[in-house]
Amino acid sequence: MSNTTVLTGLGVSPGIGIGKSIILKRENIIIPKAKACDVSKEKYRFLEALESVKNETKSMIANSKNSFNKTKIDILNAYLMIIDDKKISSEIIHLIEEKQLNAESAVNNGFNIIIKNFELIESEYIKERAFDLLDIRDRLLRKLMNIKIKNISNLNKDTIIITKDFTLSDSLQLDFSSVNGIVSQIGGKNSHASIIARSLEIPSIFNVKNALKLINDGDTILLDGEKGEIVINPSNSELLHYKSIHSLYILNKNKLKAFKNKDCHTLDNRRIKLYANVSSPVEAKKSKENSAEGIGLFRSELIFLNRPYLPTEDEQYNIYSDISEFVDNKDVTIRTIDIGGDKFKNGLSVLNESNPSLGYRGIRICLKRPDIFKTQIRAILRANQNKNIKILLPMISSIHELRSSKNIIEEAKFELLNEGITFNKSIKVGIMIETPACAIMADTFAKECDFFSIGTNDLIQYTAAVDRNNSLVSELYSPYHPSVLRLIANTVKVAKENNIPCCLCGEMASNSLMLPVLIGLGIKSFSVSPNLLLDIKEKILNINYSKMSKISQSILNLEDEIAVEKALLKI
Ligand code: PEP
Ligand code: MG
Numbered sequence: 366m367s368n369t370t371v372l373t374g375l376g377v378s379p380g381i382g383i384g385k386s387i388i389l390k391r392e393n394i395i396i397p398k399a400k401a402c403d404v405s406k407e408k409y410r411f412l413e414a415l416e417s418v419k420n421e422t423k424s425m426i427a428n429s430k431n432s433f434n435k436t437k438i439d440i441l442n443a444y445l446m447i448i449d450d451k452k453i454s455s456e457i458i459h460l461i462e463e464k465q466l467n468a469e470s471a472v473n474n475g476f477n478i479i480i481k482n483f484e485l486i487e488s489e490y491i492k493e494r495a496f497d498l499l500d501i502r503d504r505l506l507r508k509l510m511n512i513k514i515k516n517i518s519n520l521n522k523d524t525i526i527i528t529k530d531f532t533l534s535d536s537l538q539l540d541f542s543s544v545n546g547i548v549s550q551i552g553g554k555n556s557h558a559s560i561i562a563r564s565l566e567i568p569s570i571f572n573v574k575n576a577l578k579l580i581n582d583g584d585t586i587l588l589d590g591e592k593g594e595i596v597i598n599p600s601n602s603e604l605l606h607y608k609s610i611h612s613l614y615i616l617n618k619n620k621l622k623a624f625k626n627k628d629c630h631t632l633d634n635r636r637i638k639l640y641a642n643v644s645s646p647v648e649a650k651k652s653k654e655n656s657a658e659g660i661g662l663f664r665s666e667l668i669f670l671n672r673p674y675l676p677t678e679d680e681q682y683n684i685y686s687d688i689s690e691f692v693d694n695k696d697v698t699i700r701t702i703d704i705g706g707d708k709f710k711n712g713l714s715v716l717n718e719s720n721p722s723l724g725y726r727g728i729r730i731c732l733k734r735p736d737i738f739k740t741q742i743r744a745i746l747r748a749n750q751n752k753n754i755k756i757l758l759p760m761i762s763s764i765h766e767l768r769s770s771k772n773i774i775e776e777a778k779f780e781l782l783n784e785g786i787t788f789n790k791s792i793k794v795g796i797m798i799e800t801p802a803c804a805i806m807a808d809t810f811a812k813e814c815d816f817f818s819i820g821t822n823d824l825i826q827y828t829a830a831v832d833r834n835n836s837l838v839s840e841l842y843s844p845y846h847p848s849v850l851r852l853i854a855n856t857v858k859v860a861k862e863n864n865i866p867c868c869l870c871g872e873m874a875s876n877s878l879m880l881p882v883l884i885g886l887g888i889k890s891f892s893v894s895p896n897l898l899l900d901i902k903e904k905i906l907n908i909n910y911s912k913m914s915k916i917s918q919s920i921l922n923l924e925d926e927i928a929v930e931k932a933l934l935k936i
Contacts, residue, residue, distance in 0.1 A: 369599050372580075374548070374573030375836060376593035377559035381611035382546025382568035383604070384523035386584045388577065389531075394506050396473050401465045408461050411468040412454075414508040418501065419448045447501055453479055469509050476502035520544065525586040527576055531569075536561040541647065546588045548595055550576045555822050555833040555842060555872060564648055564894040570595055572836040621899035625656050629902050631884060635910040638890035639898055640696070642870055649691055652895035659695035661892020662757070662818065662870040663688060665741065666702040675737060681744035689751050696753050698818065698868075698892075699745055700797065701738065701770075703727045703759035722832060727760025732769050742777040746788040755793040757818055762800040764809055770794075771813070799823035799871075804852035811863035818892070819856055821871025825849050844873045845929035850882070851921055857887040868892055878933040880904055882920055885913030 401407040422445050447453065457475035460466045466474065480498050506512075520543040531549035536558045544567055552559060552571035562569040568590030580586065580597055587596040587607050596603055630636045640661025641652030652660060668676050668684060676684075689697050705726025718724040731738035745756060758770050771794060781788050798804050799820030807817070821844065826833040828849050831841045853869070860867035870892035873879050880901065883891075893901055916936060923929050 369603060370579060370597040372548075372573050372576060372595040372597070374570040374576075374593045374595070375552075375554060375839070376569075376590045377552070377554045377571045378547075378562040378567055378569035379591040380566060380568035380614055381607050382525055382586070382588045382590065383607065383611075384525040384545035384586060385521070386525045386527045386548075386580050386582060386586045387520065388580070388582045389526055389528040390577075394503060394510065394512065396469050396506070397467060397510075398470060399467050401461055401467045401471075404462055404465065407466075407468045407471070408458055410509060411457055411461065411472065411505075414468070414472075414505050415448065415454060417508055418504050419445065421504075422448060444501070447498065469506060472502060472505045472509065476505075525588065527580045527586075529577060531558050531562075531571065541565050541567060546570075546586065546590070548573050548576050548580070548586070548588065550574065551836060553832075553834045553836045553839050553842070555826075560642075560822075560872065560894070561644065564642070564644075564651075564896055566896050572839075621903060624899045624902045624906075625654075627902065627906070629658075629905055631905060631908045631910040633910050635884070636889070637884065637905050638868075639902055639905075640698075640868065640870075640890065640892040641895040641898060642892050643688075643895065648895050649688060652898065653692070655895055655898035657692075657695075657895060657898055659692055659753075660688065660697045661868050661890065663697055663699045664703070665699055666704050669702055669704060675740075678740045678744045678747075681741060682747050685745055685748035685754065686750065689748055689754055692753070694751050694753050696755065698755045698757045698795070700757040700759050700818075701728075701731060701741055701745075703797075704730055705760075722826065728758055728766050728770060729760065732766060732773075735773055738770075739773055739777050739780075742774050743781060746774075746777060746781060746792060747786060749789045749792055752789050755795060755816070757795050757797060759797045759820075760799065760823070761796045761810070762802040764806070764813065767796060767810060767813055795866075797823075797870075798852075798856050799827070801828045801852060804828075804856050807856045807859035808863070811859050811865055814865070816865050817856055817860050817867040819853055819867065819869040819871060819888075821849070821853070821869065821873035824852060824871065825873075828852060843926040843930075844876050844879050845926035845933070847921060847923055847925065847929055850886070850929070853883070853888075854886050854917075854921055861887060866890065874901060877904055878930065881908045881913045881936070882917045882933065884908050884910055885915075885917030887914070 426442065453475065456479060457471045460471035460475050461468065476498055520540050522543050523545050524543050525546040525548065526539070526544055527548045529550045531547055531552055547562055547567055547569040549571040550573055559569060559571060568588055570588055570590060570593050573595065585598050587599045587603065588594065589607065589610065599607070629639050638658050640659050641648070641657035642662040642664065643649050643652055643660045644664040644667040649660070668681065685699060705721055705724065742756070745754060748754060756774065758767065761767055774794060778788070778790060793815040795816035795818055796803065796810055796814050797820045798807065798817050800823070803810060804824065822833060825831070825842055825844060825846065829841060829843070829846050831838050833842060857867055867888065868890040869883060869888050874883060874891040874893050875897050884905070891901065920929055920932060923932060
């Protein structure tokens with residue numbers, strides 16, 4: 366009889382993971398509110414922390430000389446300028462002296478005042494870099510409170526991450542080559558962190574109650590990302606059992622390789638294009654290995670996350686040019702930054718919003734920060750040497766947002782022209798259809814943009830009013846909801862009438878019940894996680910379009926998601 370402990374949760378990324386656990390605790394920075402009894406001591410503590418952060422930054426610059434490019438060194442120098450900015454340190458010292466705050470509260474309040482007013486500060490560096498301010502504030506606070514953070518970018522091999530809330534930021538810092546699995550106490554299947562885990566094929570289980578209580582650093586962990594099962598310190602027979610499941614999983618993956626060189630079409634020969642959703646070089650590589658027809662969604666916001674500074678135009682230009690070359694002239698659809706919601710928790714979203722998904726997000730941030738937006742557009746325009754890049758705008762909900770975005774794109778073109786920089790003027794501009802407002806008004810939008818890309822992850826969330834990241838309501842987040850299907854049907858119909866392409870880039874395409882319905886509704890191109898390209902191609906080859914187009918129309922009339930799922934299970 367085995368005395369191992371078994372936990373269950375929500376399998377968000379399939380596969381078997383075996384390894385040693387590492388507990389990732391995010392220390393909340395809770396500011397001690399005490400008054401400064403000894404003003405000079407608090408001033409000294411602040412200045413000492415500042416000096417230490419400054420020395421750390423200097424050594425980052427020194428260490429970067431060999432490995433970083435010049436742009437990054439320039440930015441680290443800009444970082445130093447902020448640390449040295451007398452306005453910031455005198456504001457904090459003022460708070461210690463006048464308000465008798467301790468160093469922690471003074472740093473926190475001082476930076477918050479500056480961040481709120483950063484538009485008013487003269488230094489261009491500060492105006493542009495709310496990121497830097499937030500990062501320096503947190504580094505100072507951690508120094509003052511002696512909080513050490515675990516370095517997750519350099520882990521031992523075969524590690525299983527155990528954490529309370531695995532975020533997108535974590536996923537970007539992780540050294541995935543060493544991670545065999547992720548266990549998170551909270552989180553849903555459609556969060557961006559789980560999308561990344563799936564796409565990198567890291568077996569992961571979220572929503573595991575008490576994981577941090579029951580798992581210790583260094584335990585042997587075995588997880589089944591399909592079933593959502595975790596075995597702590599498994600017996601030899603359990604290990605053998607899971608290893609055999611793992612072998613079957615690998616066998617199935619290998620079988621799919623036969624589909625790499627096959628054309629993608631339905632049983633009745635309707636051509637379907639398959640693109641990849643990409644946010645990192647690893648995914649780009651995988652999309653090529655699995656013969657994607659291009660990149661249908663490049664989530665550019667990931668370039669902006671987890672860094673203490675905004676990427677410069679040149680830095681972005683290099684990334685976009687590399688991607689455009691990497692795909693050998695195939696199409697690359699670069700989505701302009703879609704920050705907010707569950708992305709960017711520790712970045713530019715300075716305000717603590719109570720409802721972030723409905724708040725300052727996506728195109729809304731870009732239009733309020735045209736400096737950031739235009740820098741990105743200029744980089745994209747410059748990188749489009751091979752004429753294979755398209756611009757995709759996220760979170761559009763009003764025609765004015767499309768028009769304003771296009772104005773900024775035109776301004777960027779005008780600037781580049783005046784500066785004598787070569788670029789391709791006729792870049793295509795499309796929009797994500799991911800708000801009901803946009804899907805309902807698709808006819809209005811179709812007249813003013815070049816293509817649609819349906820983002821079902823958000824379209825479901827906004828149509829059914831269900832937070833895509835909240836496991837408490839995850840059963841309400843259904844791809845089968847007829848309201849969502851009707852919105853998709855309308856979008857596809859309008860795209861056809863207006864003769865513009867319409868791709869679907871949300872996770873819905875990977876649902877094997879929904880894929881035939883989407884094809885039946887008329888979708889002819891999908892952009893999916895690169896590791897699912899062959900799996901989905903195999904399924905498409907077995908779908909009968911003519912049959913599905915009739916069935917799909919009748920599905921639209923069903924009364925709820927339960928009836929839809931039931932009907933699809935019978936096909
Ligand atoms: C979507 O909403 O479906 C989508 C593809 O975008 P993201 O998942 O990045 O929000
Ligand atoms: Mg979206």
